[in-house]
Amino acid sequence: MQNPPKGSTKYCMKVMKFGGTSVGTVDSLKNLKQIVEGLTEPAIIVVSALGGLTDRLIATARDAASGNGLYKTEMPVIRGRHYEIIDALISADRREEVRTKIDGLLNELNDVFRGISLIRALPERTLDLVVSFGERMSSILVSAIVGADFHDSLEYVRTEQWFTGSIADRKLTEELIRKEFSLPLTNNAVTGGFISRDRETGEITNLGRGGSDYTAALIAAALDAELLEIWTDVDGFLTTDPRVVSSAHIIPEMTFVESMELCNFGAKVVYPPTIYPVFHKNIPIKILNTFNPSAPGTLISDFHFSTPEVRGVSLMKGTALLTVEGSLTINVAQINTRGYNALARNGIGVLVVGEPIRHTALAIVVPQKDSTKAFRELEVEFGPDIRQGTVTSVGVAEGMAIIAVVGESIKKIAGLGSRLVNILERKGISVEALSDGASESTIAIVVSDNDAAEALKLVHEAAIQMPR
Numbered sequence: 001m002q003n004p005p006k007g008s009t010k011y012c013m014k015v016m017k018f019g020g021t022s023v024g025t026v027d028s029l030k031n032l033k034q035i036v037e038g039l040t041e042p043a044i045i046v047v048s049a050l051g052g053l054t055d056r057l058i059a060t061a062r063d064a065a066s067g068n069g070l071y072k073t074e075m076p077v078i079r080g081r082h083y084e085i086i087d088a089l090i091s092a093d094r095r096e097e098v099r100t101k102i103d104g105l106l107n108e109l110n111d112v113f114r115g116i117s118l119i120r121a122l123p124e125r126t127l128d129l130v131v132s133f134g135e136r137m138s139s140i141l142v143s144a145i146v147g148a149d150f151h152d153s154l155e156y157v158r159t160e161q162w163f164t165g166s167i168a169d170r171k172l173t174e175e176l177i178r179k180e181f182s183l184p185l186t187n188n189a190v191t192g193g194f195i196s197r198d199r200e201t202g203e204i205t206n207l208g209r210g211g212s213d214y215t216a217a218l219i220a221a222a223l224d225a226e227l228l229e230i231w232t233d234v235d236g237f238l239t240t241d242p243r244v245v246s247s248a249h250i251i252p253e254m255t256f257v258e259s260m261e262l263c264n265f266g267a268k269v270v271y272p273p274t275i276y277p278v279f280h281k282n283i284p285i286k287i288l289n290t291f292n293p294s295a296p297g298t299l300i301s302d303f304h305f306s307t308p309e310v311r312g313v314s315l316m317k318g319t320a321l322l323t324v325e326g327s328l329t330i331n332v333a334q335i336n337t338r339g340y341n342a343l344a345r346n347g348i349g350v351l352v353v354g355e356p357i358r359h360t361a362l363a364i365v366v367p368q369k370d371s372t373k374a375f376r377e378l379e380v381e382f383g384p385d386i387r388q389g390t391v392t393s394v395g396v397a398e399g400m401a402i403i404a405v406v407g408e409s410i411k412k413i414a415g416l417g418s419r420l421v422n423i424l425e426r427k428g429i430s431v432e433a434l435s436d437g438a439s440e441s442t443i444a445i446v447v448s449d450n451d452a453a454e455a456l457k458l459v460h461e462a463a464i465q466m467p468r
């Protein structure tokens, strides 16, 4: 890292986020420690819960709510994982102190599970409390392992209620971050990702599954960091999901917009809301591998490439396709706007507005969990049109997947969308909708969930090498 120019007030500091697999085992934590020991300037280190623990906490809370008492056997397992790390990686003189802190949290967690099993119910807020223990414990462990200052993220990450969920109150959080961390840092700092408090009630909330990336981005943006590093278990951002397509390969560089689109449409490597705060401040992101730290990784920045390329292809399953069919005289643009607005007004996140392949008017894709509500809203919105006969029906089909083909200038690749649709249909895969114009950088193809893996392979193979 370079020092700031003379007279500049900008301090060169990076924020590093280590995900669950990077803090999952004694061996992975040894890698993390080595990476941190190699730093030449102090950094802020954001950590997830020990790998897989958040899932286990959720499952155990559900067990407790069903009254089956399994939490009593799970608690020693959770304690054992944390103790194993303390024994292997924390110096003898600090072990007792760290064990006492972890024990305090585990006792609290045990009380929460006991409470859940007594009332046989698991309200959303109680589940938020349960999962918070993951990052609260891992951050204490990692700060002791690397000898860093501990910062409690429950003190500075604030959320607000948004329809039925919580979203970050970015302004308040960034103000609190600036109070929490004084720059220049004199020592490394460790803090837990994901966890937060409601700004009104003070209750523990979180930023959503995978939200530690977002905590790191909020810190980087608030402090004008030089770089945000996301340390994970793959060599970088890949051209598609490596768990579905084995020929996926590393993308050395991409733009903020490209990463945002790929993540919004299911690239799990970065939690989608992460990109915006750092993009806004033009802070580059690097995706790096904790298990292969010398690999160059992927740089995400505002650098624009001159050649139109398909940068990557994402897959998002578990969506529903809403359609509106109408007479030939229907005003498609107006139907699109009305359909979109009716859903947005009711807090339903529209994923794609596309041209239906086999219908005459609107095709909108929403998360499957919202499909019933979305269908009802469209029925209400288009009720008068149905009575007049301009709209003939509103329909919903669940079990749909979106394949998003992303590149900042792919619209310059002539006929890319229809060429890809032809390739799929020739292989017998039915394309339900195509969105070739919603965003400058993404073409979205909607297929059935059942065809998604095969379709992703075909689209990846064709689009990444498609002649320009």
Ligand code: ADP
Pocket: 018, 019, 020, 021, 022, 048, 210, 231, 232, 233, 234, 236, 237, 238, 239, 240, 241, 242, 243, 266, 267, 268, 269, 270
């Ligand atoms: P962490 O625990 O570090 O936050 P995640 O599991 O959230 O890690 O994200 C990393 C995983 O994302 C990888 O192991 C990989 O399987 C998956 N993944 C899905 N799509 C992509 C992609 N396009 N590039 C890289 N990884 C991807």
Ligand code: ASP
Pocket: 019, 020, 048, 049, 054, 055, 134, 193, 194, 208, 209, 210, 211, 212, 213
């Ligand atoms: N531990 C949380 C999760 O598993 C947050 C994160 O890992 O980013 O979703």
Ligand code: MG
Pocket: 019, 210, 213, 268, 269, 270, 271
């Ligand atoms: Mg993640």
